[in-house]
Amino acid sequence: MNAIEPKPQRWTAFANDYGMVLVLLFLIAAFSVLTLERQSSTGADAGHVVARNIIATHGTSGTVVVVAGLKPPDEAFLREATDALKAAGVTVAATIGGKPADARRTIEHVLQEGHSIDAIAATGDAANWSIYDRIESVGSDKCVSAAPTLWPTFAKSENVLNVANQTAIYAIIAIGMTMVIITAGIDLSVGSLVALSAVATAVFIRDTGAGTETGVGLMIVGCCVGMGVCALAGIFNGAMITRLGIPPFIATLAMMLMARGLARRLSDELSIQALPASFTWIGGAATFGIPNPVILMVVLYAVAHFVMSRTVFGRYVYAVGGNAEAARLSGVPVKRVTVVVYTLCGALAGLGGIVQSSKLGSGDPKLGLMFELDVIAAVVVGGTSLMGGEGRIFGTLIGAFIIAVIKNGMNLMKVGAPEQQIVLGAVVLLAVLVDTLKRRGTAH
Amino acid sequence: MSANIRTRLVVFLISGLLIPGCADNSQHSSGSSTDATTTNSASPAGGESKGTIGYTTMSLTNPFFKVISDSMTKEAAKHGYEVIVVSGDDDVNKQSNQIDDFIVQGVSAIVLTPCDPRSIGQAIKKANDNGIPVFTNDTGYDGDEGEVECHIATDNLQGGRLAGEAMVGLLGETGGTVLIVHKPDASSCLLRVQGFTEVVDAHNAKDGAAKIEVVATLDGKGSREAGYAVTKDAIVSNPNLSAIFAINDPSALGARSALEEAGKQDQVTIIGFDGEKAGKEAILKGTILCDPIQFPELMGKTTIEMILKYFDGEDVPQEILIPSKLYYKEDAEKDPALQAG
The missing domain is CATH 3.40.50.2300 (Response regulator)
Structure with missing residues (x-):
C-alpha cells in the first residue's frame, strides 16, 4: 500500500493500488449492515437499566434476585445491578452468576429462607432460561431484563479480532507463497508442511521434554526443529526445480504427498497432546488484547514488505519472475534466489504450522488440509499475477482479509457451506479476471 | 477502472443474493427503543x-x-x-x-x-x-x-458386542476365519471392535468351541473405497475367509463389492454397523447379513432434550448412551422406511 509507484495514468494506478482495499471496505460495510441483529442484553449498562426499572415498578421495598450466566460481561451486569438496587434500598436476596442449575438451587434456597421474590433482574440470556416457571411463586413474568440492543454482529470487537486471528495463519504462509508466485512458481506443499511442522514440533517436545512441564527453552528449540524441517523441505523443492528442471507444480505436488505422509508416520496418525502451556501461548493468547498470531502477522508483513521493496534480494525476486533469462544475463543469481524463495516459503509454512498447532494445543497430522488452495487464493485475490514478476506483499494481506471477511460474514449470516464454496470460487475467478483484464489493458 | 467497478458490482450482486437470509432479523429490529425493558423472557414482539x-x-x-x-x-x-x-x-x-x-x-x-x-x-x-x-x-x-456438559452417543461397546454375538451365531458351530474392516482413529470404532472381540474371545475360550479366528484387522477408513481395497487384499491372502465385520455401512458395502468381484459373495458373510439407509437396503437384499443399528434421529432429539434440561436448571448426566439393536432381514422387511423407497 505504501509503495505507490508512479504510473502514466493516475486514475488507473489508483484503481490498481486501492481497488482491492475498496472491495475489502465495501465488504466490511456490507456485512456490518447485513448482520445487524439484536444482541442479548448484558453488561454494566443493562444492569443499570434493569435496576432502574425494577425500582420504578416495584418501589424500594421489594426483594430482588439478580441472575446472570457465565459470559464475560455478565459479571459487570451483576455488579452494576446489585449495587444500584442496594443503593436505592432494595433488598437483594441473592446475586447469581452461574449455570441455570445454580440459579434454580439458589432461588429455591432464598425461598426456603422465608423471602418472597418480587422481581428477578436478569440478563437477556438468563431471562430465557426455563427455570423460573418451574418454581411456584416465582414464574418467568417476574423477570426484568433490558431490551436487546441492535448492533452488527460482524462489527463486534470480538469478531474483528476473530477474523484477524483466523486470517493470521493463512496470511503468514501467504508471504512465502507471494514470493514464490512472483518468481512465476507455485508451492503446493505448504498445507502438508503445516502438518509436518506441527507434528515434528509436538514430537520433539514430547520426546525430549517433560510433556506439559517442558521449559520455554526446549519449547523454542522444538519450534526451530519444526520450522527447520520445513525449511529443508523448501530447499529440497528449490533444488528439484533449479537443478533438475522439474516444474514447480510437480516438484511441490510430490512434496505435498511426502510431507503429509511423513507427518502421519511421525505421529502414528494420532494427534499429539501434552504440550506445555508456554507453547499454547504463541497461538492461543493475546498481548494487550490483540491475539499473538495477529501481532506476529503484522511484524512479518512489515519485514517482508521491506525486503521485497527495499532490498536487492527483493529486486532479484521480481527480476526472476519477470524474465528469468534476462535476469540471468544481467547477473542475477537466478537459481540461488529461487532456492531461497522456496526455502522461505517452506519455513513460513512451518511457522504457520506452529501457530496452528499452538492454537489448537495439539500436533495433528490432519492439520493444514487444503491450506495451499486458500493461501494461493489469498495471493491471487491480492493482485499477484500467476505469470510472475508482479505482485505486492500488502496486496496479499488484503487478499487474505477479503477471503476471511467473506467466509466470516457468510458464517455469521448462516449461509450454508455449499453456497460459501460457490461464492469463494466466484471471488477467486473474479480476481483472476481482473488481473487478466488489467494485463490486456496495459498491453495496448 | 472498469474492471474494478465490475468486481464491486458482482460482489454487490452476490451480497444481494444473500440478503433474503437476513431479512428476517432486520424486520423486527426497530420498535422498542424507547421502552427500555421487556418483561417476560425478553422475547421480541414478533418471534418466540x-x-x-x-x-x-x-x-x-x-x-x-x-x-x-x-x-x-x-x-x-x-x-x-x-x-x-x-x-x-x-x-x-x-x-x-x-x-x-x-x-x-x-x-x-x-x-x-x-x-x-x-x-x-x-x-x-x-x-x-x-x-x-x-x-x-x-x-x-x-x-x-x-x-x-453432556455427551450423547450410541453405546458402541454394546453394539460391538451385538455384532460379536451375531458372528458367534453365524460361525459358532463350524468355526471360521474373520476379517475386521476397522477405522482405528475413531474412538467409536475402537469401542465397536473391542465389544466384538470380547464376545468372540469369550466364545473361543469355551471348552471344545469351534474357534472363530480373526485373521486380519485392516483400516477401511470408514469409506467405501478403502473398504473395497482392503477386502480385495485380504481375500487374496486369506482365500478361506468365512466372514467380515465392518465397522460401518460404507466400508461394509465396499467389502461386498470386492467379494462380488472375486466371486466370493456366497462364501463370505458380512456383518456391518450403523443401519443407514444404504445399509438397511443391503440387509433387505441379503448382501449384508445384519447390522447393529444406531438411532441418529433419537440421538439428535436427546441432544436437544439435554440442552432444554440444562436450561431448566436440572443436573444433566455426563453421558447418555443409546443402546444399539441388531437388525436382520426380517426387520428390514417390516421397516416402513424401506417400503417407500
Whole structure:
C-alpha cells in the first residue's frame, strides 16, 4: 500500500493500488449492515437499566434476585445491578452468576429462607432460561431484563479480532507463497508442511521434554526443529526445480504427498497432546488484547514488505519472475534466489504450522488440509499475477482479509457451506479476471 | 477502472443474493427503543425465539450426521430454539473457527461432533471461558482442557458386542476365519471392535468351541473405497475367509463389492454397523447379513432434550448412551422406511 509507484495514468494506478482495499471496505460495510441483529442484553449498562426499572415498578421495598450466566460481561451486569438496587434500598436476596442449575438451587434456597421474590433482574440470556416457571411463586413474568440492543454482529470487537486471528495463519504462509508466485512458481506443499511442522514440533517436545512441564527453552528449540524441517523441505523443492528442471507444480505436488505422509508416520496418525502451556501461548493468547498470531502477522508483513521493496534480494525476486533469462544475463543469481524463495516459503509454512498447532494445543497430522488452495487464493485475490514478476506483499494481506471477511460474514449470516464454496470460487475467478483484464489493458 | 467497478458490482450482486437470509432479523429490529425493558423472557414482539444453538458436525456428506442435524433442528424448533448447522468437514481448524463464530454470535449452547476428539480441546475451553455450555454427540471429546456438559452417543461397546454375538451365531458351530474392516482413529470404532472381540474371545475360550479366528484387522477408513481395497487384499491372502465385520455401512458395502468381484459373495458373510439407509437396503437384499443399528434421529432429539434440561436448571448426566439393536432381514422387511423407497 505504501509503495505507490508512479504510473502514466493516475486514475488507473489508483484503481490498481486501492481497488482491492475498496472491495475489502465495501465488504466490511456490507456485512456490518447485513448482520445487524439484536444482541442479548448484558453488561454494566443493562444492569443499570434493569435496576432502574425494577425500582420504578416495584418501589424500594421489594426483594430482588439478580441472575446472570457465565459470559464475560455478565459479571459487570451483576455488579452494576446489585449495587444500584442496594443503593436505592432494595433488598437483594441473592446475586447469581452461574449455570441455570445454580440459579434454580439458589432461588429455591432464598425461598426456603422465608423471602418472597418480587422481581428477578436478569440478563437477556438468563431471562430465557426455563427455570423460573418451574418454581411456584416465582414464574418467568417476574423477570426484568433490558431490551436487546441492535448492533452488527460482524462489527463486534470480538469478531474483528476473530477474523484477524483466523486470517493470521493463512496470511503468514501467504508471504512465502507471494514470493514464490512472483518468481512465476507455485508451492503446493505448504498445507502438508503445516502438518509436518506441527507434528515434528509436538514430537520433539514430547520426546525430549517433560510433556506439559517442558521449559520455554526446549519449547523454542522444538519450534526451530519444526520450522527447520520445513525449511529443508523448501530447499529440497528449490533444488528439484533449479537443478533438475522439474516444474514447480510437480516438484511441490510430490512434496505435498511426502510431507503429509511423513507427518502421519511421525505421529502414528494420532494427534499429539501434552504440550506445555508456554507453547499454547504463541497461538492461543493475546498481548494487550490483540491475539499473538495477529501481532506476529503484522511484524512479518512489515519485514517482508521491506525486503521485497527495499532490498536487492527483493529486486532479484521480481527480476526472476519477470524474465528469468534476462535476469540471468544481467547477473542475477537466478537459481540461488529461487532456492531461497522456496526455502522461505517452506519455513513460513512451518511457522504457520506452529501457530496452528499452538492454537489448537495439539500436533495433528490432519492439520493444514487444503491450506495451499486458500493461501494461493489469498495471493491471487491480492493482485499477484500467476505469470510472475508482479505482485505486492500488502496486496496479499488484503487478499487474505477479503477471503476471511467473506467466509466470516457468510458464517455469521448462516449461509450454508455449499453456497460459501460457490461464492469463494466466484471471488477467486473474479480476481483472476481482473488481473487478466488489467494485463490486456496495459498491453495496448 | 472498469474492471474494478465490475468486481464491486458482482460482489454487490452476490451480497444481494444473500440478503433474503437476513431479512428476517432486520424486520423486527426497530420498535422498542424507547421502552427500555421487556418483561417476560425478553422475547421480541414478533418471534418466540428463545435463543440459538450452534451445531458443528463432523461432515455433512455422511447421511448419518444429516439425520442428526435435521432431527435436532426439528426438535429445537418445537421449543422455540433455532439451530445453526455447520460442517467441520473433517478439519479441526475449520471446526475451531466455527466455534469462534458461534461465540461471537452469542449462541445459547454449542453442540459438536469433534473432527478430532483431542485437538478440539482449546476450542471447547474457549467456549467455556465465554460462558457457553458445550454438548457433544456421536464422537466424544477426549481430553481435560475443556468441559463438556453432556455427551450423547450410541453405546458402541454394546453394539460391538451385538455384532460379536451375531458372528458367534453365524460361525459358532463350524468355526471360521474373520476379517475386521476397522477405522482405528475413531474412538467409536475402537469401542465397536473391542465389544466384538470380547464376545468372540469369550466364545473361543469355551471348552471344545469351534474357534472363530480373526485373521486380519485392516483400516477401511470408514469409506467405501478403502473398504473395497482392503477386502480385495485380504481375500487374496486369506482365500478361506468365512466372514467380515465392518465397522460401518460404507466400508461394509465396499467389502461386498470386492467379494462380488472375486466371486466370493456366497462364501463370505458380512456383518456391518450403523443401519443407514444404504445399509438397511443391503440387509433387505441379503448382501449384508445384519447390522447393529444406531438411532441418529433419537440421538439428535436427546441432544436437544439435554440442552432444554440444562436450561431448566436440572443436573444433566455426563453421558447418555443409546443402546444399539441388531437388525436382520426380517426387520428390514417390516421397516416402513424401506417400503417407500
